[in-house]
Amino acid sequence: MNTLTKSLTGLGLGAALTLTAGTAMAAGGGGCGTFTNADGVEESLACSSAPIDFTNKGSLQNGAKLFMNYCAGCHSAEFVRHSRIAKDLDIPPELVEKYLMVTTDQIGDFINPEIDPEIQASWFGAAPPDLTMVNRLRGDDWVYTYLLSFYEDPSRPWGANNLVLENAAMPHVLHNMQESLSQEEFESEVGDLVNYMAWMGEPVRHDRKVIGFFVILFLLVLLIPVYLLNKEFWKDVK
Numbered sequence: 688m689n690t691l692t693k694s695l696t697g698l699g700l701g702a703a704l705t706l707t708a709g710t711a712m713a714a715g716g717g718g719c720g721t722f723t724n725a726d727g728v729e730e731s732l733a734c735s736s737a738p739i740d741f742t743n744k745g746s747l748q749n750g751a752k753l754f755m756n757y758c759a760g761c762h763s764a765e766f767v768r769h770s771r772i773a774k775d776l777d778i779p780p781e782l783v784e785k786y787l788m789v790t791t792d793q794i795g796d797f798i799n800p801e802i803d804p805e806i807q808a809s810w811f812g813a814a815p816p817d818l819t820m821v822n823r824l825r826g827d828d829w830v831y832t833y834l835l836s837f838y839e840d841p842s843r844p845w846g847a848n849n850l851v852l853e854n855a856a857m858p859h860v861l862h863n864m865q866e867s868l869s870q871e872e873f874e875s876e877v878g879d880l881v882n883y884m885a886w887m888g889e890p891v892r893h894d895r896k897v898i899g900f901f902v903i904l905f906l907l908v909l910l911i912p913v914y915l916l917n918k919e920f921w922k923d924v925k
């Protein structure tokens with residue numbers, strides 16, 4: 688095998704490995720924890736699959752609305768500017784200013800309730816972490832399953848516990864929403880919320896995959912002339 692063919696094979700292998708690693712990471716891994724069933728037996732909880740679709744602007748917009756209304760009062764998303772939400776999610780800036788800015792009046796500001804984490808920790812027992820990257824840290828499916836897994840537990844300070852994150856310090860903030868909707872509707876709302884959270888963690892995720900596809904396609908097409916050229920160059924040498 689000559690050097691040119693070798694390096695091309697190397698390139699292809701590298702690309703394949705990168706793609707595989709990317710898929711493995713996107714899958715989250717790690718499962719969604721364990722719980723003790725009614726018979727006292729420990730069972731592992733399978734993650735539900737989050738409906739992530741960055742091309743669905745309606746879902747992302749609804750998710751942004753839910754996030755601002757239900758989550759931004761406690762959690763920051765320190766790396767997301769309100770103006771970026773307007774731009775990327777196709778929401779007119781006036782509407783973002785009117786409905787989606789719950790923690791500031793400057794559209795260029797990041798999402799941050801500006802509450803001292805120590806004070807929050809004294810309220811809840813743990814400080815609410817920043818949520819910009821939580822989907823990348825935990826996986827989309829983990830976050831989706833977590834938000835769907837609150838259950839009543841009178842022994843907890845807020846009357847709720849969570850199957851995925853045992854003894855979570857977070858109250859079941861979507862309780863009223865869950866009560867007023869059917870299970871299917873509730874899952875769809877939480878799906879939109881998690882879709883939006885995935886967007887916060889990596890706004891270019893969709894574009895990156897599309898670009899990646901065309902780059903690999905380009906390399907494959909390029910392989911044809913390069914192969915022919917290689918044959919041409921070496922034909923008199925042997």
Ligand code: HEC
Nearest residue numbers: 757758760761811813814815816821830854855856857860
């Ligand atoms: C009343 C304050 C409060 C509100 C409102 C709130 N949370 Fe939380 N959240 C917390 C606290 C406190 C924790 C830390 C839980 C722990 O570590 O036990 C937490 C933890 C989390 C975690 C787990 C992070 C991790 O990796 O451990 C996620 C995900 C999360 N919240 C998402 C949300 C979403 C989405 C919303 C809006 C629907 C929301 N939270 C609304 C207080 C809040």
